[in-house]
Amino acid sequence: MVRVVVLGMGMAASHYIVGLERIKMGDVEPYGVPLAGKLPIDISEIEVVGVYDVDTSKVGKSVYEVAKMQIGSDMPIPESLKEIKVYEGVHLRNLDRLGIEARGVEDRKSLSEALDYLVEQWSRLEPDVFINVITTEYATPFGDPNYLAEVIRENNVDEISAGQFYAYAAAVYASKYKPIAYVNLIPTPLANDDAFIKLYTKYNSVLLGDDGATGATPYTADTLEHLRERNRYVDFIVQFNIGGNLDFYALTDPDKNLMKEETKSSIVRDILGYEAPHYIKPTGYLEPLGDKKFVSIHIEYKTFNGLRDSIYVNMRINDSPALAGYMVDLARLGKMLLDQGFKGSVYEVNAFYMKKPGPRGSPSISRIVAYQRLINWLESNDLIVREYLE
Numbered sequence: 001m002v003r004v005v006v007l008g009m010g011m012a013a014s015h016y017i018v019g020l021e022r023i024k025m026g027d028v029e030p031y032g033v034p035l036a037g038k039l040p041i042d043i044s045e046i047e048v049v050g051v052y053d054v055d056t057s058k059v060g061k062s063v064y065e066v067a068k069m070q071i072g073s074d075m076p077i078p079e080s081l082k083e084i085k086v087y088e089g090v091h092l093r094n095l096d097r098l099g100i101e102a103r104g105v106e107d108r109k110s111l112s113e114a115l116d117y118l119v120e121q122w123s124r125l126e127p128d129v130f131i132n133v134i135t136t137e138y139a140t141p142f143g144d145p146n147y148l149a150e151v152i153r154e155n156n157v158d159e160i161s162a163g164q165f166y167a168y169a170a171a172v173y174a175s176k177y178k179p180i181a182y183v184n185l186i187p188t189p190l191a192n193d194d195a196f197i198k199l200y201t202k203y204n205s206v207l208l209g210d211d212g213a214t215g216a217t218p219y220t221a222d223t224l225e226h227l228r229e230r231n232r233y234v235d236f237i238v239q240f241n242i243g244g245n246l247d248f249y250a251l252t253d254p255d256k257n258l259m260k261e262e263t264k265s266s267i268v269r270d271i272l273g274y275e276a277p278h279y280i281k282p283t284g285y286l287e288p289l290g291d292k293k294f295v296s297i298h299i300e301y302k303t304f305n306g307l308r309d310s311i312y313v314n315m316r317i318n319d320s321p322a323l324a325g326y327m328v329d330l331a332r333l334g335k336m337l338l339d340q341g342f343k344g345s346v347y348e349v350n351a352f353y354m355k356k357p358g359p360r361g362s363p364s365i366s367r368i369v370a371y372q373r374l375i376n377w378l379e380s381n382d383l384i385v386r387e388y389l390e
């Protein structure tokens with residue numbers, strides 16, 4: 001069994017939990033799960049044991065009720081999800097300025113007390129893996145684990161983000177109960193912060209991140225690899241997304257948008273080896289688009305004999321289900337890494353699934369290359385179903 005706690009009961013979490021249950025019931029095929037059928041842990045072994053949120057319209061409800069509200073008009077919601085509860089998390093400003101009423105444990109407790117409160121709750125839920133899909137937040141790396149501990153001890157609420165707090169609390173849980181894997185699918189630098197890597201290594205735990213790479217960014221990365229391998233010189237890159245979900249609305253906040261821009265832009269220099277001028281950002285919010293975002297990519301490059309070519313790509317992509325499919329793999333990979341005694345972060349996994357793969361200083365590579373390396377790495381560590389390779 002892989003026991004999972006999900007942080008953030010938004011669109012990605014709804015698709016993850018509902019999709020997982022529908023796969024288990026045989027209602028849908030596991031399309032969109034990159035390593036479906038290839039890992040020794042079966043999808044049916046994943047069990048979501050609790051979810052955390054701070055939106056007052058979600059806290060205290062069941063996952064069934066919230067999922068019904070969010071995606072119930074598109075698909076049936078399995079009744080079994082009435083058993084999973086949405087618990088109150090720490091808010092730490094994430095929904096400020098978004099017009100959503102929020103409350104967090106820290107409203108009535110100090111950070112140290114909030115930490116004890118969560119760790120005690122987790123000691124009963126017994127998670128192996130935490131998956132972070134809360135709203136994009138502004139955060140800067142700590143660098144030193146002692147500084148992190150001091151901020152919590154001194155109750156300096158303005159110096160720590162919710163994603164950082166959860167990752168720290170999960171490490172404390174690991175130190176007391178059992179090693180865990182924390183999967184960070186938002187731009188907050190965690191797998192790219194030495195403070196967290198040191199902490200996780202110390203407690204024999206695994207930290208995967210940062211920021212899931214699902215839509216336009218891996219597509220652009222693969223196109224850049226294609227051009228690099230053919231020695232075509234890229235003059236410029238334009239890549240933008242417009243969506244109508246809460247995630248896109250949150251990104252209209254300049255601090256949150258900057259966090260996304262930082263994780264998205266790292267692909268250019270890393271893959272091409274030079275800094276081609278680029279505009280790669282989540283660009284806007286348009287409500288009628290809903291969760292199906294509009295993506296546009298334009299790349300110009302120099303080709304043989306002094307000529308110039310142009311690439312134009314337009315797509316409409318279901319945003320959250322793309323990430324939800326990755327979550328099915330990452331929960332299993334997290335548990336497998338723990339079982340094999342890995343600690344700290346694992347670049348081979350991050351390079352395929354994440355926009356800004358940790359640990360700090362690791363390059364972003366194209367996903368075509370990353371996928372092959374991941375398969376080879378799983379094979380050399382005996383972590384892949386043998387029949388798949390034959």
Ligand SMILES: NC(=O)c1ccc[n+]([C@@H]2O[C@H](COP(=O)([O-])OP(=O)(O)OC[C@H]3O[C@@H](n4cnc5c(N)ncnc54)[C@H](O)[C@@H]3O)[C@@H](O)[C@H]2O)c1
Pocket residue numbers: 007008009010011012013052053054055058089090091092094095132133134135136137162163185186187211212213214215245246247250319320321322323
């Ligand atoms: N394809 C994708 O959807 C994709 C790809 C990469 C990364 N991401 C990241 O995943 C995250 C989730 O995406 P989404 O579409 O589900 O967004 P969403 O806005 O639908 O969900 C976020 C949820 O987190 C909750 N939340 C906010 N602050 C919290 C806190 N402090 N504690 C607990 N819960 C909190 C919100 O109330 C909301 O329910 C975003 O940060 C996004 O950047 C998404």
